[in-house]
Amino acid sequence: MTTPDTHLVPIGRSDLQVFPLALGGNVFGWTADRDASFAILDAFTDGGGDLVDTADGYSHWVPGHTGGESESVIGEWIARTRRRDDLVIATKVSTHPQFSGLAPENIRAAADASLARLGTDVIDVYYAHFDDESVPLEDTVAAFSGLVDAGKIRAIAVSNYSAERIDEWMAVTEANGFHAPVALQPHYNLVERDFEGALRERAERYELGVFPYFGLAKGFLTGKYRGGASVDSPRAGGAAEYLNARGDAVIEALDAVAAAHEVSLATIALAWLRLQPTVVAPIASVSRLEQLPDLLASATVALTPEELAALSAASA
Template structure:
């Protein structure tokens, strides 16, 4: 699998696709999770994305499950030096059975403890990419930035990232880090796919933030920033009739874009999912899609995207297909 440096020119080499592990240990059992992880690494993948909150909303879930499953797999397979672990802090509920209304947030004490807990569950001494999972505007940015920087200085984190942040907040946090001689965020993780949303509609999952044209412009100007995209396949909506488009994507522009996507997929002998991922990976700026699967068979389809190359004329057709929102 193609490798690229993440988090700037001195960052680690990551595969062009990231494996999202959100359901591991909850809706995907451990045996299947291990099989998916094995196949991903066998195919050359190395970037595993998780969080300390996955998946607390599943009945019986606590948020430990995904990290703990990865930790047991790492211990059993002995492959820690072959993979990059990407995990997050900030969204874990502090009251069992509740949601983001009791999220732990990003105070210095919380960030420090969350990292220690993640390291324990993962069974490792460092996190390759450590993220602030969502904004916490109740805490001064200086406090959060200092806490994340301390983790890097102590060797417990390598690269830092922010997820679900407004572009201005990302820039402000990076400015705080630069001014204080601290480690800045050099990765950004937002919701992004080929279909473009209506930005006047908020997502039902209020903490989720879409990639915006402003963010793309900012990323192009900042050579040390890497963009990773979650929900890149919109939970199966490109290929599954039982998965209708979420409201934010349900507008005339999407219908036209889907039609062109289907035509391009047919011409390439690929699936729509593979074309979407190839479009993201070869974009401007290039994107590392984070893709979750629940079976090895689904993973094999996704891995096919890593070998797919979009000719310029086909990419131009995809780009020109009504990228805007409702008319």
């Protein structure tokens, strides 16, 4: 497969640069078994992709799973292919059943466990997955910064944090000379646009690279749930909430733009997200290899200002 002519995008103030689409690893070892996950990783990297987003908690909610399944699959792929240098690995701490929360000793133990599962000596981007207000923020921030000093992680990031708590994290960082976060992972897509207020302002203020999750609104923005189609995917139950007049308007707008470019709705939905201020790369996952080309195409399709405006207006 030929690598597309795509410019890499810097992650905030860090020295990391990535392809403008992130591959969600939440499905690895869950709805994508080991062989399917390996094929997806092969095709993603062959297509120019590099950033794989996972978490230590994926997929502890599945009967028989204990957490860490996704990281283990990625680690097995690295061991098989010896392509660690082709990946930028983002993982997270706070949701693994054995490493819950953000106490300092927990963060350090969870990072070591993630490194072991991934089979690598450094995590490129390490997220605080969910805020933990039971722990003094100074302790959490110090632990993350210490992992940078120890060479175990390259960059710090936060996910699912409020604007106010990001302010507090940055204040602690500045007061103590700690390493600052470089990235933010919020819920953001064409039908979920709360990010565009205070959180985007903080991303701009602190130069945080943004990696939106649920970029396809749990599958709704692919168009496959229109017209009363049943929502039966184990990952997509939440798509049903968008089956309303506003959702119909968004799908209609996506139809028009997708037809003009002769690509899928998913390609256009992710391209719109990629082109929003502060966004480095949307995160999207696939369980089947044949779904991946539509995602990769989103990194290179060029939308006009008029098309971007039409999509934004339909989802306002």
